[in-house]
Amino acid sequence: MFEAVNRQGTHTVKWDESRKKFGTDDLLPLWVADMDLASPECVQEAIKKRAFHPLYGYTVYPEGYYESIQNWMQNRFSWKIEKEWIVPCYGVVPSLNFIISAFSQEGDGIIVQTPIYPPFVSSVKHKNRRVLDNTLVYENGSYHIDFEDFAYKAKEAKLFLLCSPHNPTGRVWNREELEKIIEICIENDVLIISDEIHADVVYEKVHHIIGSFDKIMDHCVILNAPSKTFNIAGLNTSYAIIPDKSLRQAYILEQNRSGITNGNPFGIDALISAYTEGAPWLERLKEHLLSNITYVKAFLQEHNIPISVVPTEATFLMWLDCKEMGMSHDTLVDFFVYKAKLGLNDGMSFGDAGEGFMRLNVGTSKEVLKEAMERLLNAYKEVC
Structure with missing residues (x-):
């Protein structure tokens, strides 16, 4: 079972730099490409063992x-x-x-x-x-x-x-x-x-x-x-x-x-x-991430939110085609930040070919994703 770890206050870019990037601190950050999931126990133990030696x-x-x-x-x-x-x-x-x-x-x-x-x-x-x-x-x-x-x-x-x-x-x-x-x-x-x-x-x-x-x-x-x-x-x-x-x-x-x-x-x-x-842990991680990807796709379809998911063949980053939302790109970005209260990567940061797209990081828990999708649904209902 993969649970999201509270990373606030640990000098993490994804959470602690969120206000600086988005201009608000009341959103759920799902942007920069690292996960809110704990590293495998074997890695944690290796770092603890090395830290126990007093010279670095x-x-x-x-x-x-x-x-x-x-x-x-x-x-x-x-x-x-x-x-x-x-x-x-x-x-x-x-x-x-x-x-x-x-x-x-x-x-x-x-x-x-x-x-x-x-x-x-x-x-x-x-x-x-x-x-x-x-x-x-x-x-x-x-x-x-x-x-x-x-x-x-x-x-x-x-x-x-x-x-x-x-x-x-x-x-x-x-x-x-x-x-x-x-x-x-x-x-x-x-x-x-x-x-x-x-x-x-x-x-x-x-x-x-x-x-x-x-x-x-x-x-x-x-x-x-x-x-x-x-x-x-x-x-x-x-x-x-x-x-x-x-x-x-x-x-x-x-x-x-x-x-x-x-x-x-x-x-x-x-x-x-x-x-x-770490290989066994990685296989479990991939199952969790694929489940998250499947959940997001199913939620968008079930609630008729006009966002298409480009097939995620790899990574924990979903590329969302939002052009059917009928918004200009600037309006789309504002919608996610100020209406849905979600911090995603702006598609245009990946070049002009990213216009109308947003990138969603699913490297988190199912509970966090559920909260994110509910925020998205409520925001979409407001603007429809």
């Missing part, structure tokens, strides 16, 4: 850190990786910035696929590169890639920032789609950078790690972390998997220039524990 100094990455990542990739994705491919990192977003600096020059084109996790676009702009937007096609309630446009954009691109599974749409790219992406990128000498931080939370589909495709293995960088899966984002522990030695050395050089090279002792032990003992 500079920390190296032990053998168990690498072995746990290797075993996780093998056991969950049938992908055998070598220890030397693994590069410890501070976080996926900093790594994106290091990669852009290491593998492109100012003015170079970088492909992204909006609607997309905002740092994909902001990282490109901050580094004075050009955003090449291969906007995903929304058709018949689901998303697919415009490969004709992708091939055209690839001709002037240096990098492709792939989000797999995709945030915020929840798409799990199938093998055929990934093979086509790989073919176009190889043909145009485009390096694939794949953010796979949501790979563990996939429901009925199969997640294919981009590096597991032999053709592209030496022309890609995979970024991952246990942070979303086990709700430990605050421990700032991620990793890159870079099979190609020259790419790996170039990345390490850029990361070293930043000065962000020390390990977090709590993050390291949490990662080892999660990847070694």
Whole structure:
């Protein structure tokens, strides 16, 4: 049974920064992508054990850190990786910035696929590169890639920032789609950078790690972390998997220039524990999240609220198509904040392609979601 933990007063972004973001403190925050559910007991115990030692100094990455990542990739994705491919990192977003600096020059084109996790676009702009937007096609309630446009954009691109599974749409790219992406990128000498931080939370589909495709293995960088899966984002522990030695050395050089090279002792032990003992907990978590997703969909349909749910194939983030509400986007945002008293992610923060959408985080208890849906229903009745 997964219960929501009271996080107020713990300096958490999702709850304690809610007023700053939304301008009011009387709403239910269901936005930033971490869960209100306790991390697995094995992780809690590992952190307690480490905290019991009274020194928290500079920390190296032990053998168990690498072995746990290797075993996780093998056991969950049938992908055998070598220890030397693994590069410890501070976080996926900093790594994106290091990669852009290491593998492109100012003015170079970088492909992204909006609607997309905002740092994909902001990282490109901050580094004075050009955003090449291969906007995903929304058709018949689901998303697919415009490969004709992708091939055209690839001709002037240096990098492709792939989000797999995709945030915020929840798409799990199938093998055929990934093979086509790989073919176009190889043909145009485009390096694939794949953010796979949501790979563990996939429901009925199969997640294919981009590096597991032999053709592209030496022309890609995979970024991952246990942070979303086990709700430990605050421990700032991620990793890159870079099979190609020259790419790996170039990345390490850029990361070293930043000065962000020390390990977090709590993050390291949490990662080892999660990847070694956390799999059974993860399966229970996925059942809970899928139940929450099913509940939200059924509630909207039962009460004839004109909001469509884009199929959530992965993640604990639901992408809600609210265009049938008949509101302008600004009015829609105000409706959720000031009428429904719900703090969701504004669809437009994911790019212009997010107009008319909102992102709902279901990583909480069923009781909290029930309260959220009742608030939504009452607000909808008021404006109808």
